[in-house]
Amino acid sequence: MGHQISRRTLFRTASGLAVAGTLGGALTACGGGTGAGSTSSELTMTWWGSDDRHAAYKKALASFQKNNPKIKIRETYSGYDGYFDKFNTNIAGGSAPDLLQMDTALVAQYARKGVLAPLDSYVGTSLDLTGFSKTLLAAGTVDGKLYGVPSGIGVNQLTVNRSGLEELGLELPDREWTWADLRDIATQVYKKSGGKTHGVDDGGGGTLQAFEVYAREHGETFFSEDGTKLGFTADTLQQWWEYWAELRKANACPAPAVTSAAHNDLTKNAVVIGKALFTFDSGVYGAGGSITDAQLDFLPTPQGDFSGAVEGNFVNGGVLLSATKASKRVAESAKIMDFFAQDETAIKDMQLLRGIPPTAKARDLIASGLTETDKLNMENADYIAQRVSGAADALPAPAPPPQGADQIWDLLFQSNLAVAFGKKSVKAQLGEFFDQAEGILGG
Numbered sequence: 001m002g003h004q005i006s007r008r009t010l011f012r013t014a015s016g017l018a019v020a021g022t023l024g025g026a027l028t029a030c031g032g033g034t035g036a037g038s039t040s041s042e043l044t045m046t047w048w049g050s051d052d053r054h055a056a057y058k059k060a061l062a063s064f065q066k067n068n069p070k071i072k073i074r075e076t077y078s079g080y081d082g083y084f085d086k087f088n089t090n091i092a093g094g095s096a097p098d099l100l101q102m103d104t105a106l107v108a109q110y111a112r113k114g115v116l117a118p119l120d121s122y123v124g125t126s127l128d129l130t131g132f133s134k135t136l137l138a139a140g141t142v143d144g145k146l147y148g149v150p151s152g153i154g155v156n157q158l159t160v161n162r163s164g165l166e167e168l169g170l171e172l173p174d175r176e177w178t179w180a181d182l183r184d185i186a187t188q189v190y191k192k193s194g195g196k197t198h199g200v201d202d203g204g205g206g207t208l209q210a211f212e213v214y215a216r217e218h219g220e221t222f223f224s225e226d227g228t229k230l231g232f233t234a235d236t237l238q239q240w241w242e243y244w245a246e247l248r249k250a251n252a253c254p255a256p257a258v259t260s261a262a263h264n265d266l267t268k269n270a271v272v273i274g275k276a277l278f279t280f281d282s283g284v285y286g287a288g289g290s291i292t293d294a295q296l297d298f299l300p301t302p303q304g305d306f307s308g309a310v311e312g313n314f315v316n317g318g319v320l321l322s323a324t325k326a327s328k329r330v331a332e333s334a335k336i337m338d339f340f341a342q343d344e345t346a347i348k349d350m351q352l353l354r355g356i357p358p359t360a361k362a363r364d365l366i367a368s369g370l371t372e373t374d375k376l377n378m379e380n381a382d383y384i385a386q387r388v389s390g391a392a393d394a395l396p397a398p399a400p401p402p403q404g405a406d407q408i409w410d411l412l413f414q415s416n417l418a419v420a421f422g423k424k425s426v427k428a429q430l431g432e433f434f435d436q437a438e439g440i441l442g443g
Contacts, residue, residue: 042074043329045336047101048083053353060349064339071332091115091324099333102148102322104139108227108400110322111142117325118145122334128342131359133389138397139317149337150317152355155300155384156209158200159284161277162297168192172297175383178305179214179243182278186252189277199252200278201270202259204244205416207409209280209301214240216395217304217312223441227402230437234430241419241426248420256420263413285377296373298380300387311391313384314398318355356381404440411436 140148186199203210221231262268270276323333
């Protein structure tokens with residue numbers, strides 16, 4: 001995962017959502033299990049991530065245990081694949097960890113199944129969340145209670161091959177750009193490159209980095225507050241698909257075969273393979289591939305350029321740290337959460353490995369040691385966060401996604417692809433999309 005933000009992984013974590021849904025009955029029946037901490041002299045902590053993240057966690061935790069010798073921590077860690085399968089198995093067997101790294105995509109489901117412990121009673125005492133904005137804490141808040149402490153600022157942004165733009169004699173757009181500006185520069189890229197490079201990957205099937213922000217600019221949400229239905233209208237989705245149809249017609253974005261091949265495979269992303277200069281997939285940064293020699297930069301998702309448009313961007317919480325409800329060591333887990341949130345040593349050890357740090361204090365602590373690209377990434381996140389917090393018309397941050405969200409997101413992607421390949425008209429696909437989405441959420 002590198003130092004990217006968790007919320008972009010929602011497309012990548014469908015298996016985790018599906019597992020949570022499949023084992024829903026088991027989770028309810030077990031009520032969270034007995035917890036490893038109830039029988040062990042050690043506090044058990046688990047997380048997923050890259051080798052760099054593992055090393056940073058271990059280094060930070062060694063420092064914590066040196067200063068808190070009475071708290072012994074048993075660490076387990078892995079990649080993301082299989083992480084929640086194992087967690088569900090542990091819950092069912094009564095051996096859930098005391099403290100775990102939690103996905104913002106799944107926190108609501110686990111909280112509502114009674115697996116996670118509310119943390120509100122620790123906030124302000126052993127858990128200092130000074131510097132965390134309310135919009136950021138919303139990422140770990142379910143039904144008014146805090147179930148996870150955010151690790152960083154998650155933003156919806158575009159990753160840009162800036163050196164590729166400069167080679168074509170084009171400048172990076174201003175951060176206050178609009179959807180019309182994106183269309184214009186994407187079209188210019190295709191023309192200036194002699195048809196060799198498209199401007200932007202096809203975002204018509206994207207949600208988090210594209211359509212969700214667009215819907216919010218219309219004053220609409222992706223899901224209703226209770227998660228039982230869609231929160232956006234057919235008119236908004238129609239305008240969205242027509243926008244991308246226009247870009248495809250102008251060759252401002254690649255052919256649908258490129259879009260299809262890149263689905264769930266970052267190595268085939270249009271920017272990575274040199275087919276485009278702008279991408280909505282923030283996971284590309286740090287993923288390697290052909291973009292590593294290019295100077296990258298970052299931009300907010302464009303603003304609405306229609307009458308009545310409101311601020312659509314939002315901030316979410318990266319990954320979370322959560323405690324299990326059945327654990328006998330929730331208080332100690334809260335102390336560890338506090339350590340990662342506020343301790344200078346932990347902040348410097350973690351750098352950007354759990355996302356862009358959630359507080360200005362933390363960002364200032366690590367700024368001097370960052371690479372040029374990391375600095376640009378953090379500056380853009382700061383810019384978005386400040387703009388959102390200062391916008392009087394900004395909607396609240398989205399609630400954690402409901403069960404079935406993964407199916408809806410994939411349906412949106414496949415629907416856009418059907419239009420792109422010419423299998424369905426926009427209007428015909430609209431009706432099919434809403435019918436199927438209603439069945440998924442209503443089922």
